[in-house]
Amino acid sequence: MTHTPKQYAEALYQALEKKSEVERLKVLKRFLAMLEKNKQMNSLRRILNYYERIFLKERGLVKVDIESASPLPTNVRDTIEKQLGKPMLVSEKVNADLLAGLTIIIDDRLSIDASGRTRLTHLFT
Amino acid sequence: VQELIRQFGVDWKLLLAQVVNFLVLLYLLKRFAYGPVIAMLHERRRKIEEGLKASEDAKKRLAAAEQTRTAIILKAEEEAVGLVSQAEETAKDQAKTIVNAAEAKSEQVLISGQKKLEEERLKLEDEVRSNAHDLVKTALASTLQKMNPTERDEALIEQALKALKTVHQ
Numbered sequence: 001m002t003h004t005p006k007q008y009a010e011a012l013y014q015a016l017e018k019k020s021e022v023e024r025l026k027v028l029k030r031f032l033a034m035l036e037k038n039k040q041m042n043s044l045r046r047i048l049n050y051y052e053r054i055f056l057k058e059r060g061l062v063k064v065d066i067e068s069a070s071p072l073p074t075n076v077r078d079t080i081e082k083q084l085g086k087p088m089l090v091s092e093k094v095n096a097d098l099l100a101g102l103t104i105i106i107d108d109r110l111s112i113d114a115s116g117r118t119r120l121t122h123l124f125t
Numbered sequence: 126v127q128e129l130i131r132q133f134g135v136d137w138k139l140l141l142a143q144v145v146n147f148l149v150l151l152y153l154l155k156r157f158a159y160g161p162v163i164a165m166l167h168e169r170r171r172k173i174e175e176g177l178k179a180s181e182d183a184k185k186r187l188a189a190a191e192q193t194r195t196a197i198i199l200k201a202e203e204e205a206v207g208l209v210s211q212a213e214e215t216a217k218d219q220a221k222t223i224v225n226a227a228e229a230k231s232e233q234v235l236i237s238g239q240k241k242l243e244e245e246r247l248k249l250e251d252e253v254r255s256n257a258h259d260l261v262k263t264a265l266a267s268t269l270q271k272m273n274p275t276e277r278d279e280a281l282i283e284q285a286l287k288a289l290k291t292v293h294q
Contacts (some may be wrong), residue, residue, distance in 0.1 A: 017160060038153055039182075067210035068276060068278070069274065069277075070277075071274075072278075072282070073275075073282075074284070079286055080286065080289060083286065083289050083290050086182060096241055096270070099266050099269045099270060100272075100277045100278055100280055100281055101281030101282065101284075101285065102278070102281065102282060104285055104289060106289075112285050112288045112289055112292070114281040114282070114284045114285035114288065115281070116266075116269050116277075116281065117266075118197045119281075120262050120265055120266065123218075123260065123265075124258040124261075125263075
């Protein structure tokens with residue numbers, strides 16, 4: 001019987017919950033072996049994405065990916081967290097190709113693009 | 126009468142002999158001379174008449190042939206004139222068709238050329254515009270990269286935070 005990536009992710013989350021570091025490693029090894037046996041390794045990326053969502057949801061966290069043209073002032077992160085009203089799992093990255101400004105992606109869905117690159121592109125379309 | 130005959134010296138016997146001689150001579154002449162000669166004359170006459178008749182027929186046939194020849198020549202001339210005029214008409218029609226086709230072709234070539242020219246012009250305009258955009262974009266990007274990051278990003282960060290606030294509410 002085959003399972004959906006979401007079902008694998010839920011099972012993995014429950015198996016890893018409240019386990020020590022050593023036990024988690026064992027669980028992960030067994031999980032990967034099972035995927036290999038069931039020929040589901042090509043679904044691993046999707047399973048991990050679901051796992052991340054479950055993990056963040058269970059802990060009440062919001063995933064925020066920030067990409068900026070230059071390192072951001074510290075208060076920006078605080079302001080974002082304040083506006084979201086929830087603790088964040090933040091990933092920050094400096095990308096000079098943005099030319100100016102920044103992009104914010106929340107939970108892989110909501111995207112705010114205030115980059116110079118996008119403004120320039122819009123200027124000529 | 127007898128006396129008279131005697132006075133004339135007629136000897137009945139001699140006369141009779143002469144008559145018999147004459148008749149024999151007449152018969153011989155008729156049998157061997159006059160007959161063949163007359164037959165030959167008749168034959169010659171017939172031949173001459175036939176020759177004359179043949180000549181007449183030949184003349185008539187010649188005249189008829191001449192008439193036919195003249196008629197044929199006239200007809201041929203008429204046909205030739207007809208053919209020539211038909212050929213002239215055909216040639217005129219063909220010339221007109223060729224001229225019309227050439228005009229249409231030249232018109233088509235002209236239109237095609239104009240269309241191609243217009244396409245080239247638009248393409249060139251697009252290229253110039255695209256190049257100008259690229260140049261301006263490059264210049265603006267270069268300017269943005271040279272600016273002070275804090276001053277440069279301040280407004281954009283503020284806009285992003287405002288947008289986040291609006292979206293999240």
